[in-house]
Amino acid sequence: MLRKLHGLPGLVAALLLVVLATSGVVLSVVPALERSGAVVPAAGELSVAGLAERVITNYPGTEQIARSLSGEVVVYYSQDGQPGADLVNPLTGEGIAPYQPSAFVRWVKNLHRSFLMDDVGRMLAGVWAALMVLICLSGAFLLARRLGGWKAMLQPIPGSGSPRIHAELARFAVIGLLLSALTGSYMSAVRFGLLPEGASTEPTFPAEVSGGVPAPAGSLKALKNVDVNELRELVFPFPDDPTDVYSLSTTQGSGFVDQATGELLQYQARSTGSQFHHWMVRLHTGEGLWWLGLILGLAALTVPVLSFTGLQIWWQRRSSAISLGENASIEAADTVILVGSEGNTTWGFAKDLQNKLNQAGKKVHCAPMNDLAVHYPKASVLFILTSTYGDGDAPSSASQFLTRLEHFQPDDGLEFVVLGFGDQQFPKFCQYALDVDTALSNKGLQHMHPLTRIDRGSATQFREWGEAISERMGIPLVLTHNPAPAVTSEFELVERVDYGVAVNAPTSILRFKPLKNSRNLWQRLPFQNRKQLPDFEAGDLLGVAPPGDEAARFYSLASSASDGILEICVRKQTNGLCSGYLHSLKPGDRIAGFIQKNPGFRPAGGTTPIILVGAGAGIGPLAGFIRKNTERNPMYLYWGGRNPDSDFLYQPELGRYLDDQRLTRLNTAFSRSAENAYVQDAIVADETALRHQIEIGAQILVCGGREMAAGVRQVFDSILKPLHMDVEELRTEGRYLEDVY
Numbered sequence: 001m002l003r004k005l006h007g008l009p010g011l012v013a014a015l016l017l018v019v020l021a022t023s024g025v026v027l028s029v030v031p032a033l034e035r036s037g038a039v040v041p042a043a044g045e046l047s048v049a050g051l052a053e054r055v056i057t058n059y060p061g062t063e064q065i066a067r068s069l070s071g072e073v074v075v076y077y078s079q080d081g082q083p084g085a086d087l088v089n090p091l092t093g094e095g096i097a098p099y100q101p102s103a104f105v106r107w108v109k110n111l112h113r114s115f116l117m118d119d120v121g122r123m124l125a126g127v128w129a130a131l132m133v134l135i136c137l138s139g140a141f142l143l144a145r146r147l148g149g150w151k152a153m154l155q156p157i158p159g160s161g162s163p164r165i166h167a168e169l170a171r172f173a174v175i176g177l178l179l180s181a182l183t184g185s186y187m188s189a190v191r192f193g194l195l196p197e198g199a200s201t202e203p204t205f206p207a208e209v210s211g212g213v214p215a216p217a218g219s220l221k222a223l224k225n226v227d228v229n230e231l232r233e234l235v236f237p238f239p240d241d242p243t244d245v246y247s248l249s250t251t252q253g254s255g256f257v258d259q260a261t262g263e264l265l266q267y268q269a270r271s272t273g274s275q276f277h278h279w280m281v282r283l284h285t286g287e288g289l290w291w292l293g294l295i296l297g298l299a300a301l302t303v304p305v306l307s308f309t310g311l312q313i314w315w316q317r318r319s320s321a322i323s324l325g326e327n328a329s330i331e332a333a334d335t336v337i338l339v340g341s342e343g344n345t346t347w348g349f350a351k352d353l354q355n356k357l358n359q360a361g362k363k364v365h366c367a368p369m370n371d372l373a374v375h376y377p378k379a380s381v382l383f384i385l386t387s388t389y390g391d392g393d394a395p396s397s398a399s400q401f402l403t404r405l406e407h408f409q410p411d412d413g414l415e416f417v418v419l420g421f422g423d424q425q426f427p428k429f430c431q432y433a434l435d436v437d438t439a440l441s442n443k444g445l446q447h448m449h450p451l452t453r454i455d456r457g458s459a460t461q462f463r464e465w466g467e468a469i470s471e472r473m474g475i476p477l478v479l480t481h482n483p484a485p486a487v488t489s490e491f492e493l494v495e496r497v498d499y500g501v502a503v504n505a506p507t508s509i510l511r512f513k514p515l516k517n518s519r520n521l522w523q524r525l526p527f528q529n530r531k532q533l534p535d536f537e538a539g540d541l542l543g544v545a546p547p548g549d550e551a552a553r554f555y556s557l558a559s560s561a562s563d564g565i566l567e568i569c570v571r572k573q574t575n576g577l578c579s580g581y582l583h584s585l586k587p588g589d590r591i592a593g594f595i596q597k598n599p600g601f602r603p604a605g606g607t608t609p610i611i612l613v614g615a616g617a618g619i620g621p622l623a624g625f626i627r628k629n630t631e632r633n634p635m636y637l638y639w640g641g642r643n644p645d646s647d648f649l650y651q652p653e654l655g656r657y658l659d660d661q662r663l664t665r666l667n668t669a670f671s672r673s674a675e676n677a678y679v680q681d682a683i684v685a686d687e688t689a690l691r692h693q694i695e696i697g698a699q700i701l702v703c704g705g706r707e708m709a710a711g712v713r714q715v716f717d718s719i720l721k722p723l724h725m726d727v728e729e730l731r732t733e734g735r736y737l738e739d740v741y
């Protein structure tokens, strides 16, 4: 819901918002420019009487003196029957230049206020300002939710590409944008009478004046009492009319001044409402607050980029989303399907199940597991379809499920079924589905059917499960979903560097280039010319199926799309079908593969120290992270191999990264050399320094084999003990990430 609230108005508003924001940026500079050209006397240096006296000396036909909040003083006069207006120096009363408001600024103001239209445009601008309020608030809530609460709002934002740029910029600009949008909406609402304009307090013309001989303006008491910096406007009496008066308006209020006695007549202080209105206008325009104007301008400058990245995110999400058919509401549903998915394939199965249940007359509500409601008033069956990611962990659309389950209030009759989607190649096959199944049982819910695990999206297993459910529910249910195989692209091996043969651990760094025709339409657009690869980051996965086998194996990428190549580091496994295939490749050979995003394994941005730990081929993505560390943030690598003469993977590159400080320090351990040490030993040897890094917020990323990862967890647990912390705690804070195989 929150996402829709943020995305939909954002989409609709994007174009006009860019116009509003860019014109706002131009206008935001105006107060600062005006201020830089204005002569502003010190407080108490000059009274309005003094100003009037000096101006009259230079402009005997003065009719009015106006002072802008930025400090510009303009005199309106008449000379030989001709009206004129000059900017004047208040200290001398002398003219500086004829007063000619810029036609360009006026045009930009019109564009900003009304898109160069009349009332319709003004109304549109007001509605857009209100939309902007909605976008800012929903965006702030989304970001807080993503970072784990309001207190975490200043923490590094994980991720990369458009979502990261969008979040970083929005975090920087949101307060400024919200202020502009709120004050803009207010001004619009006042203009169209939706809100009262804080009772304007116009004094009534005095019924009685002295009518005496006019005294010089410089001697009038009421004008002497007002500092020039408080002046808004002084209108002079009509010449030769002793019954007329000066009309004085200041930042505090307004009234009239008797031209003979200098008495202040009918003075009206500004009401609170009017002062509020005045401040809202100032906060929007930056008038008299030139520094605020510049801050608001800077914030508005981010809007075009936010709109562009927002559209990109929306498009990416839309392209990968599965559209659901008829979806009953939470209140009306008799059957609920909740889906846990990372790569979206589970949604295809869920959609088939939902359609078939609908056809059988059920009212089905289908949603991500993270959207678990507190209560489903009419539901009698709860289906959970979930994949497993990482090392037996939740996929992203289920990451909050177990926490939300604590508040879940099931009705007595509610039964559940869990269907796990996974890959038997992983030791923790469908582990997350198992965890959810246990948690639901612990919550007191009854099984309608025991947990079933589907291996690698098997259509047969899914159909068979459907048959069992059909029997159990007493309805026809023929499930036919057969997931389409991943869309692959062709890549050509351009380079391989071989290591480790002498120590019985043949490991190769393989570099592929994409073949031109593998680019999709979007990538072939002219401005995308340099981009021949699908978008990916180091740490994402390359899926490759060996010849004669449909099941893809995944290899962590050591490069990102901007490197122009696809780099993986592969250890040849004994009897390994896919690793054997990859090791048999010669430069010029081609493979078919696809990118699988792995956003859960990325270093935090900013200056957070990063501790990288790996062994053997696990160095691949870690080397990719270091290569990308062009900002030279602190990065420490702990890596274990067998022998420095044989399998010191990436040795030349790591030397270069140390020299140019992309890598802060390198600690190695070799098990088949004189030192006879593993990466855990290198970590223990550096215990004190590591503890300190963790204390100051370091993030740890571990990549490699399962056993190594377990050993590394153990040593970090003992390093963390004196801090009364453990790996689990770091993990929940997103500071301990693993990519294990």
Ligand SMILES: Cc1cc2nc3c(=O)[nH]c(=O)nc-3n(C[C@H](O)[C@H](O)[C@H](O)COP(=O)(O)O)c2cc1C
Residues within 6 Å of the ligand: 340, 341, 342, 343, 344, 345, 346, 347, 387, 388, 389, 390, 391, 392, 393, 395, 421, 422, 423, 424, 426, 427, 428, 429, 430, 431, 456, 457, 541, 554, 596, 598
């Ligand atoms: C990086 C990665 C880690 C995975 N980890 C596991 C795992 O630990 N256990 C498992 O059974 N399957 C694992 N899988 C397999 C997925 O759960 C399986 O492909 C599933 O069908 C994906 O469904 P989804 O596209 O809806 O997320 C993993 C897949 C990837 C790409």
